[in-house]
Every structure is written in C-alpha cells, then in structure tokens.
Amino acid sequence: MNALDGNAIAGSLLDVFGAEMTTATGVCGSCGTSAPVAEFEVYLRAPGAVARCRSCRSVLMVLVTIRGLTCVDLRGLAALGLAPTSGG
Amino acid sequence: MTPISRGFRGRRDASADPSRVPPGQYVTGDFPVLSAGPTPHTQLADWSFAIQGEVDEPRTWTWDEFRALPSENLTTDIHCVTKWSKLDTVWTGASVDTLLDGVDTSAEYVTAWSDGGYTTNLPLEDLTGGRAWVAFAYDDEPLDPEHGGPARLLVPHLYFWKSAKWVRGLELKLEDEPGFWETYGYHNYGDPWREQRYWGD
Numbered sequence: 001m002n003a004l005d006g007n008a009i010a011g012s013l014l015d016v017f018g019a020e021m022t023t024a025t026g027v028c029g030s031c032g033t034s035a036p037v038a039e040f041e042v043y044l045r046a047p048g049a050v051a052r053c054r055s056c057r058s059v060l061m062v063l064v065t066i067r068g069l070t071c072v073d074l075r076g077l078a079a080l081g082l083a084p085t086s087g088g
Numbered sequence: 089m090t091p092i093s094r095g096f097r098g099r100r101d102a103s104a105d106p107s108r109v110p111p112g113q114y115v116t117g118d119f120p121v122l123s124a125g126p127t128p129h130t131q132l133a134d135w136s137f138a139i140q141g142e143v144d145e146p147r148t149w150t151w152d153e154f155r156a157l158p159s160e161n162l163t164t165d166i167h168c169v170t171k172w173s174k175l176d177t178v179w180t181g182a183s184v185d186t187l188l189d190g191v192d193t194s195a196e197y198v199t200a201w202s203d204g205g206y207t208t209n210l211p212l213e214d215l216t217g218g219r220a221w222v223a224f225a226y227d228d229e230p231l232d233p234e235h236g237g238p239a240r241l242l243v244p245h246l247y248f249w250k251s252a253k254w255v256r257g258l259e260l261k262l263e264d265e266p267g268f269w270e271t272y273g274y275h276n277y278g279d280p281w282r283e284q285r286y287w288g289d
Contacts, residue, residue, distance in 0.1 A: 003126065041126075043123055043124050043125055045120070045121065045122045045123060046122050046123060046124040047122075047124075047169050047170060047249055047269050047272075047274055048124075048269070048272055050124040050125060052125060052126075057125065057126060059124075059125070059205070062272055064269075064272040064273050064274075066273045066286045066287075067286065071272070071273065073272060
C-alpha cells in the first residue's frame with residue numbers, strides 16, 4: 001500500500017503540540033537520518049497512524065486516538081526540534 | 089474487474105444475519121487493507137516459521153516443510169477494530185495445534201512476530217483447540233502480500249489486529265507482554281463480542 005507523508009498527521013500533531021509540527025526536524029533513533037516531519041513516511045490505514053523514517057523505515061512516531069484523546073509516542077525519535085522562529 | 093459480483097455481494101451482506109455481527113461493527117463486502125508499515129516481500133526461499141521461547145526445543149520450518157504440514161480449509165467471519173466485519177471468508181492454513189504438536193511448554197502467553205517488526209500478544213489457549221491457523225491461501229489463491237502473504241496468523245475469534253500479517257514465528261512466554269497496538273492502548277485481549285477495543289473496555 002502507498003504511504004503518505006507527514007502532512008497527513010499535521011492536524012493531529014497541531015492538536016497535541018499546539019504548534020505547526022511539519023517543519024520540525026526529527027532525528028531517527030535507528031539510523032540518525034534527520035528530516036522534517038513533513039517528509040516522514042506515514043501509514044494511516046491501521047488502528048492508529050504510524051510515521052516511519054524514509055531512509056530505514058524504522059517507526060518514529062505512533063499516534064492513537066482513543067475515546068477522543070490523541071496520544072503521540074515518539075519512541076523512535078532521537079530528537080524532535082522546532083525550527084527557530086524569527087522575530088518576536 | 090468484477091463490479092457486478094461485488095455489488096451483489098454488498099447487497100447480500102446488507103441483509104447479513106445480525107447475530108453474526110458484533111456490536112459496533114458494519115459488514116463490508118470488500119477486504120480493506122490495513123497496515124502500519126510497508127508491505128514486506130519476503131522470498132519463499134528466505135521464509136521460515138519458528139516456535140521459540142519457553143519450549144523444550146525451538147522448531148523451525150522452511151516454506152516447503154511448512155506447506156507439507158496438514159492443512160485445513162475453513163470459512164469464517166473476521167472483525168477489524170476499525171469497525172468492519174467480513175463474513176464467510178475462505179482460508180487455507182496449518183492449524184497452530186499442528187505447529188505445536190509435541191511441543192512441551194509451561195508457557196501461557198504468546199507473542200506473534202512478523203516481518204517488518206510487528207508483534208501482537210495472545211494467551212496460548214486462544215491459539216489452540218482449533219481456533220487459530222497460519223494461513224497461506226485466501227479464496228483458494230496464494231495469500232496476497234497486502235493481506236499478509238506469504239502467510240499470516242488467523243485468529244478469527246479476536247479482533248483482526250491479533251491475526252498478524254507476514255507472521256514468522258510464535259514466541260512462547262511465561263509472562264504476558266503487550267504487542268505493538270496493545271502497547272498504545274488497544275485492548276490486551278480484543279474480543280469483538282465484548283467490544284474490547286481499548287484498555288478498560
């Protein structure tokens with residue numbers, strides 16, 4: 001099946017983090033690849049959403065919505081950083 | 089390719105016996121593809137199936153050895169936690185009873201593991217007694233990789249995430265350990281008739 005990209009989980013991440021996360025940079029804990037969340041490989045057709053590293057396919061994030069509450073697990077990320085915002 | 093038969097199937101399912109549809113489920117004539125990752129394409133020459141963990145002696149089968157085991161045809165209903173049910177699905181597989189024949193274990197739990205890293209946990213007793221299979225054919229055709237081929241676990245009395253696609257082995261355990269979706273809040277057991285979708289259901 002075809003994977004989507006990180007834009008597919010932009011809305012859920014915005015709800016959880018309160019910030020636009022697709023431009024945040026994630027570092028894969030398995031292979032060290034650094035990429036914007038928007039470039040993650042995302043599988044939505046499952047009990048939850050799974051974001052994987054585009055290089056090594058390791059699981060980076062899992063999003064599950066249960067009884068209206070969305071939980072995000074960042075299990076496979078070594079780091080997740082928002083780009084510095086300009087201005088004040 | 090067969091829109092007429094698909095439409096016919098849909099009408100038949102619409103009038104399906106409600107006693108066969110667990111609470112909160114709807115009947116579909118399609119076979120939705122759900123996956124948490126890319127579809128593995130393991131070559132049969134590289135495929136094996138293992139029974140390991142709390143056993144007297146680990147066992148493995150090559151594809152040819154696995155296919156030489158006695159197999160069974162069964163027609164059963166399947167129920168996905170994403171709320172679709174599909175009735176009268178036709179499978180061929182080796183029963184887990186056959187795979188465990190002669191295995192000496194004190195384990196009460198099993199983690200099924202798959203190509204691609206997926207895991208799911210089940211009580212051992214739910215895999216025995218003619219209630220679980222390692223299926224290699226669907227509708228008399230080799231199981232499509234999108235549906236878990238070359239072989240998937242088939243445990244139709246539990247929600248279908250327990251029927252691990254691309255299954256490669258069973259780890260027998262003394263202690264229960266949540267699998268992939270169970271770790272994220274899906275029910276540890278997953279009985280569709282008790283609507284055990286999430287922790288606490």
